[in-house]
Amino acid sequence: MRRLLTAAGLVACSMTAAHAQTAQELTKTDTHYVLNYGMDYGQQRYSPLTQINADTVKRLVPAWNLSYDDSRSEESQPLVYNGVLYVTTNSATIAVDAKTGKQIWKTKVEYPPETPRVVCCGIINRGAALYEGKIIRGTLDAKLVALDAKTGKVLWKSDVADMKAGYTMTGAPQIADGVIMTGISGAEFGTRDFIDGWDPADGKHLWRTYTVPLPNEKGGDTWPGDTAKYGGGSTWITGSFDPELHTVYWGIGNPGPFNASGRKGDNLYTCSVLALDPKTGAIKWHYQFSPNNPFDYDSVAEMILSTIDVKGTPTKVLIDANRNGFIYVLDRTNGKLIAANPYVKVNWASSVDLATGRPVETDVSTKARAGEMVDIYPSILGGKNWEPGSFDAKRGLAFYNTLNFGGHYKAVPAEYKQGEWYVGMDLSNPWAWPEGPRGYLKAVDPMTGKAKWEAPSDIPRFSGVLSTGGGVVFSGQLTGEFEAFNSDTGEKLWSFKTGSGIEGQPITWEQDGEQYVAVSVGIGGVYSLFSGDERLAAVPPGGSLWAFKLLK
Amino acid sequence: MKARSGFWISVVGLTLVAASIAVAAETTTTTAALEPTASDPALAIKGRTLYATNCVHCHGVNMVTPGTVAFDLREFPHDDHARFVHSVTNGKNNRMPPWGDILKPDEIDALWAYVLTGGKL
Structure with missing residues (x-):
């Protein structure tokens, strides 16, 4: 019925159709579009496009550049639909002609x-x-806004939380089973955090699932006294969605404060992944990576969904290169641990027990919990921070910008x-x-956590990663170089120096027969x-958006 | 350049006004302004604690920063207490947030004492 209505709409009003965008399209991987945070619902950040490949990438040149008129950190992933690119900064939402780079509209925040x-x-x-024709975004002061994709006009605005209490929003919303889902930041400011569901039509609040249960709630016995009230568990990176299982997988942040001595217990659901029903926010299962964590091993970063071969059986998995230094593979139908191995230097735990799913902590953790100064690996910034990796299912490789330092x-x-x-x-x-x-x-x-290749960087990279069917991996440097590597060998194939540091998330799409790559720039x-x-x-x-294509 | 001149004029003006109306009442503040490099150690220690809870997440650990994303406080002119108080209280350039509703004047002076140490306390 929805399809029928959409078809009728297309005939009746071409202007509306140009900016309509349906639930069904969100589940597809049409290379003309980039409709999801993470390039697809599974956040693989992989495109099958092959025009830009290991042979042709040396002919990659700038197509256009658009200033954001903003000098904050630019980590936004653009979306692309029907030749229009939609991108955000902290201070504006912008629609751009994807072919020419001309600004179509800009609405300030x-x-x-x-x-x-x-x-x-x-x-x-x-x-x-x-x-459905709306651009939906959060604002730094914790409000959710819907704009008309055609004009940039604000259609509705909803209050999410009180900024003065320490709540902010930086993540992109998710759309799952017709519900907008949003996360929140604040775990460094003693907040108690949550995931919300909203009605796309009018911004009406549908449900809230707290990530830190109170004493009278399920899991509340993992927090002593009233510590849960300030227990953190922020949700500042967008969850992934499996439309077949009707399940959203959302990573949960660190407990507050880092100092764990006052909050003995597992501190659910901090440093976990939650499997949620998007219609109700009900928790289907959880897996906790780092119980009672003292080291800020926030687990919000991207949960990559794929189907891989596990002991001869194709298995629906979730892949997470966790901040705690282990890369996890879970069966996403039930949350059962399949594999967990270090992908960087780790000294806080020796391994993860596959039977219990719990880390086996070392004396480094014991000493840290006793209040001693310790050298810890990974540092509080993790083996990988928020910057999302990419998964090439054909090659069976996940590409990550990893961090090679510890902390005191x-x-x-x-x-x-x-x-x-x-x-x-x-x-x-x-x-x-x-x-x-x-x-x-x-x-x-x-x-296994083992690297097939690695490309070093003196100053660590903090950008997202994109991989393609052309056998090319794109990434950016904090010193501004946008780079392309050979997916099989790690050989650097191409580099272009942009005007600021790159913390953005590269995307690629196809338009009028040409493959484009774009990335937000701004340290x-x-x-x-x-x-x-x-x-x-x-x-x-100095924020701006760069787009590239092959020189003809 | 014009804006910069205007800023300095207003800072001088503020300093003169502050000096003329508050000499008796705010001895500590005035002393700090007149003897800018003489940071009171006890005050600086208090300032370091306040810095750790309010300032570190933009201005950097021990004030060490590339100085591009946030102001490098090690570069703050030690003879411009009034500018420091004004910026902390009211915010600056729509980047530095205002703190006047949270930090009391004596706490801003403690931060100033810490800033005078260049983060090497």
């Missing part, structure tokens, strides 16, 4: 000037969702005050830097703020 006080790690927006960790007391940093870690000397590269782009076998995220890496003094901020 305003938020109270106090808002950056409660943003832990950069002034950021990571993207929008597109549904010591828990200190934390005092909760509304709207203030609530961490409980001595940050006077937090990093243990290696000699040489601080990061590697790695091609990882998810089942200002967590590494530039916390690392104290003064080599970045030579990288000016």
